[in-house]
Amino acid sequence: MKPLTEVHEIAQIAYGFIGSKALFASLNNGLFECLADQSKSLSEISAETNHPENLIETLAIACVSLGLLEFDGSTYKNAPATRRYLLRSSKAFFGDYYRFQIDRQVYPNLAGLDRALGGDEVAGLYTGGFSDLSRAVDFTRGQHAGSLGPAFVLARSVDLSGVETLLDVGGGSGAFCIMLCKRFPQLKATIADFPNVLEVARYFVEESDLADRIDFISAKDGFNGWPEQADAVLMSYLCSAIGRSATKDFVSHSFDTLSPNGRLFIHDFMVDDDHQGPSMAACWSLAMTMGNPDSTVIRPAMIEALLEEIGFTDIRIKPLIAGITSLVEACRP
Numbered sequence: 001m002k003p004l005t006e007v008h009e010i011a012q013i014a015y016g017f018i019g020s021k022a023l024f025a026s027l028n029n030g031l032f033e034c035l036a037d038q039s040k041s042l043s044e045i046s047a048e049t050n051h052p053e054n055l056i057e058t059l060a061i062a063c064v065s066l067g068l069l070e071f072d073g074s075t076y077k078n079a080p081a082t083r084r085y086l087l088r089s090s091k092a093f094f095g096d097y098y099r100f101q102i103d104r105q106v107y108p109n110l111a112g113l114d115r116a117l118g119g120d121e122v123a124g125l126y127t128g129g130f131s132d133l134s135r136a137v138d139f140t141r142g143q144h145a146g147s148l149g150p151a152f153v154l155a156r157s158v159d160l161s162g163v164e165t166l167l168d169v170g171g172g173s174g175a176f177c178i179m180l181c182k183r184f185p186q187l188k189a190t191i192a193d194f195p196n197v198l199e200v201a202r203y204f205v206e207e208s209d210l211a212d213r214i215d216f217i218s219a220k221d222g223f224n225g226w227p228e229q230a231d232a233v234l235m236s237y238l239c240s241a242i243g244r245s246a247t248k249d250f251v252s253h254s255f256d257t258l259s260p261n262g263r264l265f266i267h268d269f270m271v272d273d274d275h276q277g278p279s280m281a282a283c284w285s286l287a288m289t290m291g292n293p294d295s296t297v298i299r300p301a302m303i304e305a306l307l308e309e310i311g312f313t314d315i316r317i318k319p320l321i322a323g324i325t326s327l328v329e330a331c332r333p
């Protein structure tokens with residue numbers, strides 16, 4: 001990242017959160033959906049979304065300025081990326097990730113960041129093991145929308161053709177198990193997560209017709225219930241959330257659970273060893289400090305050292321989602 005020299009560059013960071021909220025409000029208020037089929041005038045948008053003209057116009061102009069909408073002087077229409085990623089009818093839609101997880105949970109949670117950075121126990125995303133059902137449902141429904149894309153990419157980046165059993169620790173909605181089972185027809189998977197999260201996972205697994213190949217373990221009892229052996233273990237977006245000491249416990253326990261030549265996969269936000277970024281991975285790592293004073297920013301050298309200490313070999317690390325996540329693969333000899 002080039003060091004900033006101009007005050008307007010600082011302003012972009014300082015006020016960026018207003019743009020985030022414009023995006024979430026447009027999703028919540030149906031602005032993009034209202035323009036799904038055709039461009040519309042302000043009065044048509046106002047009538048359809050049931051919002052006063054002066055207010056919806058302010059939101060629409062903010063969206064034009066951010067590149068989410070286009071305006072031709074009399075009508076508004078969705079920008080190409082809005083059509084592709086933010087309309088429910090699109091196969092690539094992931095607006096629910098922003099609505100249910102980022103807007104409702106991550107965004108308000110960040111209000112406690114100053115205190116969290118001082119090491120205070122501030123309620124984080126996973127505090128209380130998702131004992132509140134509606135929080136668990138919102139989070140997991142949002143995560144499903146956000147994880148299907150990365151899961152699709154991961155399923156094409158790994159070869160699980162010889163693997164019969166996979167344990168997905170902190171498997172959430174099952175997005176990764178679903179994509180991997182679709183790609184590798186011999187594979188059977190188990191999702192370990194908190195009970196209220198598993199309720200949502202069951203729904204998505206059944207919807208995908210994979211109930212006979214994916215089962216569930218309640219994580220509320222720690223490692224109790226883990227299978228005696230698995231050919232592969234996956235942890236996606238888990239280590240960044242649970243912190244250093246829990247990561248060590250989970251990785252050690254995975255080592256003991258893996259069959260000889262079994263493989264561990266860790267998919268997470270990862271910052272380069274030179275500490276330069278990427279910025280989205282670095283900012284996500286910062287967000288994960290909420291609720292977990294033991295959290296840390298993950299770097300390849302750090303994860304490699306941990307895996308070697310536990311006994312893993314053949315450690316390979318490569319970017320998965322450019323600028324955000326990396327995938328670690330390691331073998332239990």
Ligand SMILES: C[S@@+](CC[C@H](N)C(=O)[O-])C[C@H]1O[C@@H](n2cnc3c(N)ncnc32)[C@H](O)[C@@H]1O
Pocket residue numbers: 126130143144147169170171172173174175176192193194197219235236237238241242
């Ligand atoms: C960001 S979500 C990722 C879900 C899924 N792995 C994915 O990539 O879509 C993290 C998940 O880890 C689960 N989790 C957090 N702490 C856990 C723990 N101690 N044991 C099991 N699951 C945990 C959360 O409930 C949540 O579903």
